[in-house]
Amino acid sequence: MINRAIARRLLAGFSAAFLILAAMAPAVLAQSRPLSLIRDAEVESTIRAYADPLFKAAGLDPGGIRVLLVNEDSINAFVAGGMRLFINTGLLMRADTPNQVKGVIAHETGHIAGAHLSRIQEELKNATIEQIIGLVLGGAAAVASGDGGAMVAGATLGSEIAKRNLLKYSRTQESAADHAGMSYLDATKQSSRGMLEFFEKLEGQEFLLGQNQDPYLRTHPLTTDRIDTVRAHVDNSPLSDAKDPPEDLARHERMVGKLKGYIWPLSRVEQEYPASDQSIGARYARAIALFRVSRMQEALREMDSLLADVPNDPFFQEQKAQILFENGKLAEALPLYTAAYNQLPDEPLLGLELAHVEIELEQPELTKSAIRHLEGVTTIEPRNARAWEFLAIAYGRDDNLPMAALAQAEHAMAIGDSEEAWAWAKRALEGLEAGSPGWLKANDIIAEAQMIKENK
Template sequence: MINRADARRFLAPILAISLVLSLLGPVPAAQAQSRRLSLIRDAEIEATVRSYADPLFRAAGLDPSGIRVLLVNEDSINAFVAGGMRLFINTGLLMRADTPNQVKGVIAHETGHIAGAHLSRIQDELKNATIEQIIGMVLGGAAAVASGNGGAMVAGVTLGNEIAKRNLLKYSRTQEAAADQAGMGFLDATKQSSRGMLEFFEKLEGQEFLLGQNQDPYLLTHPLTTDRIDSVQQHVDQSTYSESKDPPADIARHERMVAKLKGYIWPLSRVEQEFPQSDKSIGARYARAIALFRVSRMPEALQLMDSLLADVPNDPFFQEQKAQILFENGKLAEALPLYTAAFNQLPTEPLLGLELAQVEIEMEQPEYTKSAIHHLEAVTTIEPRNARAWYFLSVAYGRDGNLPMSALAQAEQAMAQGNSEEAWAQAKRALEGMEAGSPGWLKANDIISEAQLIKENK
């Protein structure tokens, strides 16, 4: 969740944390204007993508809890692995996927890159990079490939000349074929069809002969060949699971995910054209409710959300969305029980905990402040690099009169944002009011040591 002013301008609650980049380096002609990209956070969309990804990660022998899946607010088709165990997926890919199986095919392929440790040296060097730096490097790399200008690689980031000179995420054809084979194996292991992978490649096949700046970035970093497509086709022809269909629950979640993204990203006129009032499906009403909310037509948005909750009572994500509409219109007391109900159903969902805590803080009542601290401590345990959660925790600690812990939370926030100097200063301030040997005292010293190490390495 973001503040109310930002929410009206951007994609609340999708932009739960906003990590916006401006590309400062040269970009292709089609991107001549300065571009701004962001990660998006949404509990429902992340849960949907994780439901596709986690079985594939486990089939690859990977621990799903050790892999972050991040959504990039970008209309082009792309997905990539960077910075260790981090999988990035563009919203454009999700919205253009016709079926869950197509998204699963992409994730299976990218899982093949992770399991195969492709570009492992670069990944090792990027493990400690901020998300902003990684996206900047990836975009700069795509610009360099498209324009032939290696200078575009620096694209507003400072990871050092050695990395900047490389063609980040430029996989070889051999690695691509290996990732295909591994991905198809993971799909078979989970008794799913590889047909979606084939359909995804067929979507991109027609772009092979376009100029670089007109191609989707996926082709710039994942060279597509006829041999690869033929190999996947052969597997589809032979696999026992090729005729396996997506479960109805997956199809329903996919339709909701796509509708939600379109509701937040597209203008209202386009949403109403694709989802006219005559369309009473869940996805259509969901998209219209969100698009109406974005243009401050609250009564109509709430009426649609009430109709959805009448059809699917106690759906936590519908409860969350209705709560968001109320919250962004200043109706905190009405939003709080809805957030609470959603969180009680999904108590390990960090974004729901964060949204609930923000409302509790803004209620400005002592009992809610203590509850917010409890929820935010749980969120930061699950997502220790969630800068926004640390920010709200610092506010809650401050209101509760615990200034040393407030300073420690600010140190954690600074560290999550890559500001090691601020983290060092706040951790030093926190130490002044803490008992030696206490958990907070130990953590503050850990931050000081980490910040000093970063400074020395610079």
């Protein structure tokens, strides 16, 4: 049985809006150090707004591609595990325009569509990789506290795999990805100028020693011929002077301000965004940076000014709710989380955050509401480990112990612990009605866990 003391321990340390997770991505840059990943509803939504039209232009299903944000100051983006696109926060914060980010995404989409990673060894396609990606996406690794400082090491790959430079493309593949990316930008009526500007940012690093280069250059060989080809396309394309739409410019300003607010120290944020700067991005960055050093009242004043300018903005509501939540004002945070979720009910992180505060308030009617919200989250992200963890708590408080056990089984499967999943699924079967959806799912988990055991 999941009692309240256990529930408190499970809920401790969860930062609602901005999650920093530590895990090892497969053979990233042929290094074997932990890689911290960020999950944030607004930033993910922004990247999706940029990327999905390009994925569609490439004939890819956007729903089948996962975009992951790497908390790393260097400029980099790469594809791993087939349909997974990783983008460094350093790249996003250094991009001057949305079009530059789109140029990088278009290029990486060319690698995906061209199956340029198909030579990766079979071990990078098996369950181990699925478990690692599940850890990253589901939040199974420990989550940072509000200041984003504390991290724990997650899953790691063997040194033999890590030593292989599996993500390094050939010049032929790079050229093919350039051509494909430019065609996707053309198809979506966007300029390729951002791709050229991004290459020009990196061009001066070609003569630096390898360890001083941004990692993008170490996996994506940049040649004069490639730059000349993109420049020729820009010089001759009727779309080269196409501008980013105002809504994308606004998204970019907010995304950059938010990332800097969470990642940079307050002193650097205040230097970049002095009080005289009353732009939305500046106020957003200051609000978040002030929140991170527990200056709640100042942070709330900045958020209130933003909400006065952009009333009912779901991500501003979410951010203000987080400030209140992290400062123990749960009852005040609840209506803001609810308002944000009601506007974006298909955004899983908002559903997760709303359910979190509902569980923390420890009211029976809110527990039932949390169950509904978490069931929605797990429908969208079936391997979201934290959602299953919260569901186990909520079901336990609702005295539905068989479903609590099933949620524990799902959580264990999401973090790659098939033996634990098998044990919890067996326990769930003892109280589930034969033939019910939960009973069927428990049997599926048992069968999957047994298959994993036999294949080890």
